[in-house]
Amino acid sequence: MDPKTGKLSFGRMLGYGMGGFGGEFLYSTIGIFALYFFTDVALIGAAVAGILLMASRFWDAFADVLMGYISDHTHSRWGQRRPYLLFGAIPFGIFFYLLFQSPAFQGSEKILYYGAMVFLAWTAYSVVQVPYNAMVPNITRDPKERASLIGVQRFLVLIALIVIGGFTKPFVASFPSEQIGWSNLALIFAILMVACQFITFFTTKERYAAEGESYSFKDSYKLIFRNTPFMMLCAVLLCLFVVFTMAGTMINYFFKYNIQNEGIIAIALICIFGLGALLMPLWVLLSNKIGKKPVYILGFSIYGICYIIQFFVYTSDLAVVLPLFIGFGIGFSGASLSFFSIVPETVEYAEWKFGVRTEGIQYGIYTFVMKLAASIAMILAGFGLELSGYVANVVQSQGTLMGMRILATLVPAAIAAIGIIILCFYPINEKKYARMVTEIEERKGARPE
Numbered sequence: 001m002d003p004k005t006g007k008l009s010f011g012r013m014l015g016y017g018m019g020g021f022g023g024e025f026l027y028s029t030i031g032i033f034a035l036y037f038f039t040d041v042a043l044i045g046a047a048v049a050g051i052l053l054m055a056s057r058f059w060d061a062f063a064d065v066l067m068g069y070i071s072d073h074t075h076s077r078w079g080q081r082r083p084y085l086l087f088g089a090i091p092f093g094i095f096f097y098l099l100f101q102s103p104a105f106q107g108s109e110k111i112l113y114y115g116a117m118v119f120l121a122w123t124a125y126s127v128v129q130v131p132y133n134a135m136v137p138n139i140t141r142d143p144k145e146r147a148s149l150i151g152v153q154r155f156l157v158l159i160a161l162i163v164i165g166g167f168t169k170p171f172v173a174s175f176p177s178e179q180i181g182w183s184n185l186a187l188i189f190a191i192l193m194v195a196c197q198f199i200t201f202f203t204t205k206e207r208y209a210a211e212g213e214s215y216s217f218k219d220s221y222k223l224i225f226r227n228t229p230f231m232m233l234c235a236v237l238l239c240l241f242v243v244f245t246m247a248g249t250m251i252n253y254f255f256k257y258n259i260q261n262e263g264i265i266a267i268a269l270i271c272i273f274g275l276g277a278l279l280m281p282l283w284v285l286l287s288n289k290i291g292k293k294p295v296y297i298l299g300f301s302i303y304g305i306c307y308i309i310q311f312f313v314y315t316s317d318l319a320v321v322l323p324l325f326i327g328f329g330i331g332f333s334g335a336s337l338s339f340f341s342i343v344p345e346t347v348e349y350a351e352w353k354f355g356v357r358t359e360g361i362q363y364g365i366y367t368f369v370m371k372l373a374a375s376i377a378m379i380l381a382g383f384g385l386e387l388s389g390y391v392a393n394v395v396q397s398q399g400t401l402m403g404m405r406i407l408a409t410l411v412p413a414a415i416a417a418i419g420i421i422i423l424c425f426y427p428i429n430e431k432k433y434a435r436m437v438t439e440i441e442e443r444k445g446a447r448p449e
Helices: 010-041 046-055 057-072 082-099 107-134 143-173 178-203 217-226 228-258 263-290 292-312 318-354 359-387 398-408 410-424 430-446
Strands: none
Touching: 010 046, 010 082, 010 107, 010 143, 010 178, 010 228, 010 359, 046 057, 046 107, 046 359, 057 107, 057 359, 082 107, 082 178, 107 178, 107 359, 143 178, 143 263, 143 318, 217 228, 217 318, 217 359, 228 263, 228 292, 228 318, 228 359, 228 398, 228 410, 263 292, 263 318, 292 318, 292 398, 292 410, 318 359, 318 430, 359 398, 398 410
16 A cells, blocks of 8 residues: 555556456467467367367356355455465466367367366466456455556556467467477466466455355355346446457458468557557546446447458558557457446445345356356357368368458457447446445444444
């Protein structure tokens, strides 16, 4: 804390943000490159690869909520959430590393290996990132501090995305084979991931613990489904991350086969995520001025419109596509920041409505929805490629190329439109949120000592 103001110091915000920076290497590397790795490096069929990436989500529906419940009921000298960063960091890195190896397995053995690694990698992600994401209400309850804290975190996440997007393909291509390149890349990313969780553990302080009535794991699902704003935000989150992951996955195929210029992939991702990082402070200011929901709708709308434009802008001419990449960066920055700024409101809503703080459970569900979205995007892309007649590393037919084009542009645009419509009905605004917080504090003040 800043000793003069009592506010969160920038160092604390930066320390917290490093956990998101490290976590993004698993989430987005799988989201952007796992399907490509499976089809073009591990040589697994597109539909089978999509199923592999989807299958572990059935376990996550239980594991993420369980992890949230456990962290809500954890009491240790390190706090409620921080211990899981310390003890989960090393498995987090190990399973990610193993996912991008190329063992000498064939047929069903190969499928079982990658299925197991996806399962273990996402489980490790749950152990670390569910408590990490749930830590925001434990760190501060000031809405503006939360916006700043999440702004710093999202800025660092965008830096991670710049590294992932700009570094991955050139680095892998610098080795004699893609198998060797991916193995070395996974090692570097795994070390970064582990180090970042340790940094967050040692630099973050939990000032508040979950308060209110206790609840059982069985009751947690009832509480979740009665929290209407939370359920609406889950639906929007599902749309948002299906769009992000679908586009990130298909960019590999779109530029490799449709545009026939893979070099543009790194340029596109650096432009989108780099500009997104630079614009993050402006989105924070705008969010504080006009509200998080309007900013979210604006950012998500810009992002969706850019996909419609991209369907018609069918060229590798940088003079034409750079303005489009800039539009993507503007929209991506606003949409991603605003969502994570809105999430804590649903925690206060649960406390206001039911007298129970369930941030661990709620962030567990959010983490599950993010992973579910990534998997839905993967299976849509996998089956879409399969139906369009895709065969790895050959010249594609015109029908296949059109299928890729639609999957990379119009499908994400349509899903974005659904998310925006749902978001328009989200019921919590700044005025209602302030009233909820005031009433919560009044109840606490009225409790007998």
